[in-house]
Amino acid sequence: STPDMGKLLLLAILAAVAWFWWRGKNQRLQRQENRPLDDAARLLGVAPQADADTIRAAWRRQVAALRPDQTNDAASLEALTDARDRLLARATGRPRQ
Numbered sequence: 001s002t003p004d005m006g007k008l009l010l011l012a013i014l015a016a017v018a019w020f021w022w023r024g025k026n027q028r029l030q031r032q033e034n035r036p037l038d039d040a041a042r043l044l045g046v047a048p049q050a051d052a053d054t055i056r057a058a059w060r061r062q063v064a065a066l067r068p069d070q071t072n073d074a075a076s077l078e079a080l081t082d083a084r085d086r087l088l089a090r091a092t093g094r095p096r097q
Helices: 002-044 052-066 074-092
Strands: none
Touching: 002 052, 002 074, 052 074
């Protein structure tokens, strides 16, 4: 009976380890999914949960300040536009175009 209890205890320990690993993995994945939105919000200067109108207005302000037509800074314009698109996809519930 004692060997059976040892096997049962080992199985319970393995199940607990697997459960904590799975739970931690899901939490890490959720944080990774939210990180790009936090970075995008910081780039535009809005809260991560900003509404669509606020996001669009912030994008317009940032692009006007950047003046890509005069500075020829396509990389910054692309980063701002990508940030806007990711935040709008979250705010509107529609996939990115």
